[in-house]
Amino acid sequence: xxxRIAVVAGARTPxxxxxxxxxxVPAYELGRVALxxxxxxxxxxxxQIDEVIFGNIASxxxxxxxxxxxxxxxxxxxxxxxxxxxxNCGSALQxxxxxxxxxxxxxxxxxxxxxxxxxxxxPLLFPDSIKDKLMRLARAxxxxxxxxxxxAFRPADFKPVIGLEIGxxxxxxxxxxxxxAEVLAREFKISREAQDDFALESHRxxxxxxxxxxxxxxxxxxxxxxxxxxxxxxxxxxxHQQSLEALARLKPYFDRRYGTVTAGNSSQVTDGAxxxxxxxxxxxxxxxxxxxxxxxxxxxxxxxxxxxxxGPVYATPLALERAGVELRDIELIEMNEAFAAQVIANTIxxxxxxxxxxxxxxxxxxxxxxxxxxxxxxxxxxxxxxxGATGARLVLTILLEMQRRGAGLGLVTLCIGGGQGAxxxxxxx
Numbered sequence: 001x002x003x004r005i006a007v008v009a010g011a012r013t014p015x016x017x018x019x020x021x022x023x024x025v026p027a028y029e030l031g032r033v034a035l036x037x038x039x040x041x042x043x044x045x046x047x048q049i050d051e052v053i054f055g056n057i058a059s060x061x062x063x064x065x066x067x068x069x070x071x072x073x074x075x076x077x078x079x080x081x082x083x084x085x086x087x088n089c090g091s092a093l094q095x096x097x098x099x100x101x102x103x104x105x106x107x108x109x110x111x112x113x114x115x116x117x118x119x120x121x122x123p124l125l126f127p128d129s130i131k132d133k134l135m136r137l138a139r140a141x142x143x144x145x146x147x148x149x150x151x152a153f154r155p156a157d158f159k160p161v162i163g164l165e166i167g168x169x170x171x172x173x174x175x176x177x178x179x180x181a182e183v184l185a186r187e188f189k190i191s192r193e194a195q196d197d198f199a200l201e202s203h204r205x206x207x208x209x210x211x212x213x214x215x216x217x218x219x220x221x222x223x224x225x226x227x228x229x230x231x232x233x234x235x236x237x238x239x240h241q242q243s244l245e246a247l248a249r250l251k252p253y254f255d256r257r258y259g260t261v262t263a264g265n266s267s268q269v270t271d272g273a274x275x276x277x278x279x280x281x282x283x284x285x286x287x288x289x290x291x292x293x294x295x296x297x298x299x300x301x302x303x304x305x306x307x308x309x310x311g312p313v314y315a316t317p318l319a320l321e322r323a324g325v326e327l328r329d330i331e332l333i334e335m336n337e338a339f340a341a342q343v344i345a346n347t348i349x350x351x352x353x354x355x356x357x358x359x360x361x362x363x364x365x366x367x368x369x370x371x372x373x374x375x376x377x378x379x380x381x382x383x384x385x386x387x388g389a390t391g392a393r394l395v396l397t398i399l400l401e402m403q404r405r406g407a408g409l410g411l412v413t414l415c416i417g418g419g420q421g422a423x424x425x426x427x428x429x
Contacts, residue, residue: 055091206378270384311421
């Protein structure tokens with residue numbers, strides 16, 4: 001990108017299982033906590049921000065443009081505009097991309113970006129059968145009319161529809177996200193054992209990162225209602241004593257008879273938020289801002305929704321080309337672990353000449369992914385995947401780790417429900 005765009009600072013909340021300690025914290029409050037801390041770490045005043053852009057997929061009814069609510073609650077002045085983006089799993093990365101484009105085109109010099117999601121807050125819905133009956137009851141004027149309208153209700157009218165299940169089912173192909181992982185497991189002949197082994201390693205790496213304080217460097221605590229005298233301070237999905245034996249006992253969740261994808265080798269349903277401060281190079285120099293790293297390129301790609309998990313292998317070559325680098329130049333990779341099967345399928349496809357030729361129209365494979373450079377602090381199988389927020393965590397995680405290791409280039413990539421992929425190449429400060 002020209003001019004160069006800096007990631008100045010960032011922070012995230014703890015990632016906690018839906019229904020757990022952050023269940024009563026609205027998505028906009030999670031976003032506020034992350035953004036306020038990112039502003040503090042950047043060493044700027046809220047009034048220096050030119051725009052707020054946040055990703056979110058399950059907008060609360062009371063905060064339809066959640067980016068605006070997050071910004072105002074974080075102390076950003078009324079005059080600073082804000083908008084919310086939704087690219088499913090890639091929403092927060094889209095917010096980063098949109099922020100970088102604002103900076104690159106001269107429309108802003110400092111922007112706040114990120115994503116937030118309270119999957120605990122995704123509502124239960126009434127079935128369609130109840131809507132007309134409620135309308136007739138509301139319009140009834142006489143007692144006989146009200147009695148007749150009330151008598152039309154049946155117990156089935158009050159059976160809740162789980163909003164999360166609807167949201168995680170693709171409108172085009174009719175498969176839920178777990179079923180798309182089963183598609184890849186069969187296509188790439190990925191065994192249950194391979195998936196469980198990958199999941200175990202994710203937990204081991206996340207456990208080691210948490211014990212060493214590497215995850216704590218990303219996190220800012222969240223005060224918990226109702227008294228706000230307690231805090232969520234760390235990720236809670238990590239199973240420190242996870243074992244292959246325990247994983248093997250879990251039944252397939254999405255294809256009960258023939259499947260291999262389980263709750264144990266899938267990402268967790270999670271609440272959390274992440275925020276980043278971006279700035280132009282000139283703003284960095286003018287204000288003496290710190291720099292975590294630089295955004296080198298971004299790319300998005302579309303593919304068959306039933307194989308949505310392969311998004312990274314479609315988007316990454318575009319991002320690499322725009323950055324002027326090859327996969328072999330990349331020293332660290334953060335690939336979202338929507339499902340173990342999905343990440344394994346990508347590692348196979350990245351290295352496959354036949355896949356490159358048939359699916360990508362390339363003469364040679366994208367390249368080999370070194371497992372020792374991939375998700376070195378664990379991934380969403382252990383940490384969780386608050387859908388609208390994950391992209392911000394991936395960028396923050398990789399830049400902090402690149403600082404620790406002195407790495408020069410990193411790749412952030414993830415699959416996106418609905419059949420898309422996203423990738424971003426970042427450069428060390």
